[in-house]
Amino acid sequence: MALIVQKYGGTSVGTVERIEAVAERVKKCRDEGNQIVVVVSAMSGETNRIIGLAKKIDPNPTPRELDVAMATGEQVTIALLTIALEKRGVPARSFTGPQVRILTDSAHNKARIVDIDGNRVKADLEAGRVIVVAGFQGTDQEGNITTLGRGGSDTSAVAIAAAIKAEECQIYTDVDGVYTTDPRVVPNARRMERITFEEMLEMASLGSKVLQIRAVEFAGKYNVPLRVLSSFENGPGTLITFEEEGMEQPVISGIAFQRDEAKLTIRGAPDQPGVASQILSAISDQNIEIDMIVQNIANDGTTDFTFTVHRNDYIQAITALEQIGDTLQARETIGDQKIVKISLVGVGMRSHAGIATRMFSALADEGVNIQMISTSEIKISVIIDEKYLELAVRALHDAFELESEPVVE
Amino acid sequence: MALIVQKYGGTSVGTVERIEAVAERVKKCRDEGNQIVVVVSAMSGETNRIIGLAKKIDPNPTPRELDVAMATGEQVTIALLTIALEKRGVPARSFTGPQVRILTDSAHNKARIVDIDGNRVKADLEAGRVIVVAGFQGTDQEGNITTLGRGGSDTSAVAIAAAIKAEECQIYTDVDGVYTTDPRVVPNARRMERITFEEMLEMASLGSKVLQIRAVEFAGKYNVPLRVLSSFENGPGTLITFEEEGMEQPVISGIAFQRDEAKLTIRGAPDQPGVASQILSAISDQNIEIDMIVQNIANDGTTDFTFTVHRNDYIQAITALEQIGDTLQARETIGDQKIVKISLVGVGMRSHAGIATRMFSALADEGVNIQMISTSEIKISVIIDEKYLELAVRALHDAFELESEPVVE
Numbered sequence: 045m046a047l048i049v050q051k052y053g054g055t056s057v058g059t060v061e062r063i064e065a066v067a068e069r070v071k072k073c074r075d076e077g078n079q080i081v082v083v084v085s086a087m088s089g090e091t092n093r094i095i096g097l098a099k100k101i102d103p104n105p106t107p108r109e110l111d112v113a114m115a116t117g118e119q120v121t122i123a124l125l126t127i128a129l130e131k132r133g134v135p136a137r138s139f140t141g142p143q144v145r146i147l148t149d150s151a152h153n154k155a156r157i158v159d160i161d162g163n164r165v166k167a168d169l170e171a172g173r174v175i176v177v178a179g180f181q182g183t184d185q186e187g188n189i190t191t192l193g194r195g196g197s198d199t200s201a202v203a204i205a206a207a208i209k210a211e212e213c214q215i216y217t218d219v220d221g222v223y224t225t226d227p228r229v230v231p232n233a234r235r236m237e238r239i240t241f242e243e244m245l246e247m248a249s250l251g252s253k254v255l256q257i258r259a260v261e262f263a264g265k266y267n268v269p270l271r272v273l274s275s276f277e278n279g280p281g282t283l284i285t286f287e288e289e290g291m292e293q294p295v296i297s298g299i300a301f302q303r304d305e306a307k308l309t310i311r312g313a314p315d316q317p318g319v320a321s322q323i324l325s326a327i328s329d330q331n332i333e334i335d336m337i338v339q340n341i342a343n344d345g346t347t348d349f350t351f352t353v354h355r356n357d358y359i360q361a362i363t364a365l366e367q368i369g370d371t372l373q374a375r376e377t378i379g380d381q382k383i384v385k386i387s388l389v390g391v392g393m394r395s396h397a398g399i400a401t402r403m404f405s406a407l408a409d410e411g412v413n414i415q416m417i418s419t420s421e422i423k424i425s426v427i428i429d430e431k432y433l434e435l436a437v438r439a440l441h442d443a444f445e446l447e448s449e450p451v452v453e
Numbered sequence: 454m455a456l457i458v459q460k461y462g463g464t465s466v467g468t469v470e471r472i473e474a475v476a477e478r479v480k481k482c483r484d485e486g487n488q489i490v491v492v493v494s495a496m497s498g499e500t501n502r503i504i505g506l507a508k509k510i511d512p513n514p515t516p517r518e519l520d521v522a523m524a525t526g527e528q529v530t531i532a533l534l535t536i537a538l539e540k541r542g543v544p545a546r547s548f549t550g551p552q553v554r555i556l557t558d559s560a561h562n563k564a565r566i567v568d569i570d571g572n573r574v575k576a577d578l579e580a581g582r583v584i585v586v587a588g589f590q591g592t593d594q595e596g597n598i599t600t601l602g603r604g605g606s607d608t609s610a611v612a613i614a615a616a617i618k619a620e621e622c623q624i625y626t627d628v629d630g631v632y633t634t635d636p637r638v639v640p641n642a643r644r645m646e647r648i649t650f651e652e653m654l655e656m657a658s659l660g661s662k663v664l665q666i667r668a669v670e671f672a673g674k675y676n677v678p679l680r681v682l683s684s685f686e687n688g689p690g691t692l693i694t695f696e697e698e699g700m701e702q703p704v705i706s707g708i709a710f711q712r713d714e715a716k717l718t719i720r721g722a723p724d725q726p727g728v729a730s731q732i733l734s735a736i737s738d739q740n741i742e743i744d745m746i747v748q749n750i751a752n753d754g755t756t757d758f759t760f761t762v763h764r765n766d767y768i769q770a771i772t773a774l775e776q777i778g779d780t781l782q783a784r785e786t787i788g789d790q791k792i793v794k795i796s797l798v799g800v801g802m803r804s805h806a807g808i809a810t811r812m813f814s815a816l817a818d819e820g821v822n823i824q825m826i827s828t829s830e831i832k833i834s835v836i837i838d839e840k841y842l843e844l845a846v847r848a849l850h851d852a853f854e855l856e857s858e859p860v861v862e
Binding site: 105 | 469472473503506509510511518519521525528529531532536537539540549551552596
């Protein structure tokens with residue numbers, strides 16, 4: 045008998061029929077002798093409908109009240125799923141975030157979980173009930189309703205799994221696992237059996253949007269094994285867990301990529317302390333998030349400084365950069381919106397040399413020019429012309445033989 | 454400065470535009486220097502939509518879970534109204550039933566209010582905020598979400614008014630007050646300036662469905678002045694309050710009527726103790742509500758016993774009555790579905806003789822035959838053929854000169 049947390053997203057509970065299918069799946073898992081806590085999102089479209097109502101009244105609705113309204117989406121789902129379970133003879137009970145006491149800070153619309161009282165559901169679990177909990181929501185110390193921000197249901201599920209010491213936290217979604225890269229780009233991309241938390245973080249933040257980053261961080265921090273699997277078909281999915289001692293990892297696990305990037309360069313800025321922070325704070329003051337940052341060594345007392353932002357922020361960013369360029373008396377300010385980022389991710393990279401070489405030569409063989417390079421311990425990212433995206437990803441997938449089960453080198 | 458509770462029903466908050474209109478009305482009342490607690494229902498249609506989802510899964514959904522789902526309707530409204538108030542510069546804060554701690558018993562779907570912690574909203578009221586509370590819902594001792602049953606928002610409003618000792622509880626609805634009778638039947642029916650709790654109870658239970666009976670009972674019990682008024686036009690509405698000492702009441706306040714009644718008679722039942730209860734329990738065992746009951750004096754050792762039920766329950770009731778008739782060896786069992794009940798209501802009736810005489814002669818003048826008569830201290834009800842309903846109500850409205858402001862006799 046295992047204690048399992050299952051989380052079903054908005055698409056998985058998008059209709060009454062799908063909620064019934066989830067109930068069947070939960071029942072099956074319980075019939076196999078497991079204790080189950082189910083965490084659900086709002087039915088797909090519901091949260092947007094509610095936000096739409098609020099924004100029709102005020103484009104900038106009071107954050108506290110927006111949370112009060114949004115939290116109703118998951119509340120409806122927990123009730124409907126519990127009704128579907130009880131119809132099947134499965135004793136069940138629903139809990140809102142405040143009821144299960146998912147305690148958060150007071151940052152409305154993007155609250156962070158502070159604590160969960162795992163004991164609130166223990167008695168019902170011991171009594172054989174399935175517990176159905178509203179994801180995405182909680183309560184602050186003063187009893188105000190809070191929400192965790194988009195995708196927060198994953199985080200709720202992981203936090204509950206940690207609080208009740210579940211054996212596994214299963215995230216049911218509309219894909220059947222984490223792939224070596226996007227199968228729409230590389231048809232023979234392979235579902236991974238397992239991946240480490242670190243790799244998953246790099247994959248997620250780079251565009252393989254299967255899991256919310258905060259949920260992965262949370263799972264890693266509290267050592268909760270996470271499994272991503274499909275709510276529409278059967279299959280083992282992908283287990284996200286710690287790198288096990290003594291077990292060698294494949295060199296490269298997957299290839300992530302990010303469309304919609306834009307790069308900005310300031311040329312001939314004075315090479316002196318404080319310049320980088322002056323440039324970056326000019327951008328972040330506009331609430332623009334900066335992704336990659338590259339600065340090469342100085343030349344003739346001046347330096348070139350390049351960074352990337354989301355393409356939506358490009359106009360605002362280049363305007364800010366031109367101003368700071370004038371202030372710094374830099375030579376010129378240039379930008380390019382037609383670029384993408386491709387990243388190789390793998391914890392095995394740490395212990396294996398030559399990965400970068402193999403990567404760069406695979407791209408060179410296809411005539412793909414590399415505009416920028418940035419590396420971390422388990423990741424190598426390059427910026428290239430957007431027209432080469434598919435070509436480059438396929439070439440790298442082939443070069444590292446990701447279509448086959450990993451052979452430990 | 455007065456402390457006022459305002460309650461807006463589903464139609465009054467049925468669209469975003471109407472919610473904005475409610476916000477304007479609340480703002481105006483606050484600008485006049487009042488402290489305000491607003492109680493709202495779900496947007497019209499919303500509760501039915503949610504029940505529909507639940508019943509699609511299970512025609513008899515778990516009552517606890519149905520409450521969890523239904524309570525979301527009001528929760529959306531409180532958030533939207535608060536957003537609309539804050540947009541207008543009116544500081545406001547929303548509270549769900551559980552947050553304001555509307556404590557109820559655990560009878561899901563038809564819970565009764567046990568206690569309200571008026572102090573939870575006091576601090577915000579003192580700080581100048583408008584308090585927006587979700588009607589219809591509460592929490593039981595164990596923290597389960599409960600609902601009060603259809604129309605429960607009126608009761609929530611009155612209970613909150615009692616708990617915070619509000620000067621007045623204003624029920625905004627789609628009519629501009631309580632009328633002497635239904636204006637669709639009598640075009641010159643008159644809006645009453647005031648009516649007593651007792652009269653309102655008789656009027657409400659007899660079909661003038663402006664206010665929920667429980668809310669009127671509650672208001673009477675805790676001495677909360679109630680005012681019914683329109684949320685679409687301005688006007689003083691109708692004040693429901695105690696009969697004031699030394700103030701003479703009009704003889705008749707209004708005329709209520711009930712279509713959709715059916716009468717059942719058992720003839721020649723043995724005139725002995727216990728027979729009446731045997732007959733009535735045969736009906737109430739079927740969960741059928743009995744309205745009027747008339748038994749005349751016995752004759753030759755047998756008695757005739759007549760009662761009325763809702764027309765929808767007629768078939769079930771007559772079947773049950775035939776069985777008990779056989780058991781009691783009564784002479785016969787007959788019924789009539791084509792009847793209506795008309796009632797004169799007025800606390801002044803207590804101190805004035807001759808009301809019944811005037812009523813019966815007004816009906817006789819129009820050739821209306823009276824089939825049954827039942828009286829209470831402040832009400833005279835008659836059962837007549839349904840085809841005379843409009844004729845009879847108009848004749849009585851004229852006979853008692855209800856179109857004019859009451860002249861105390």
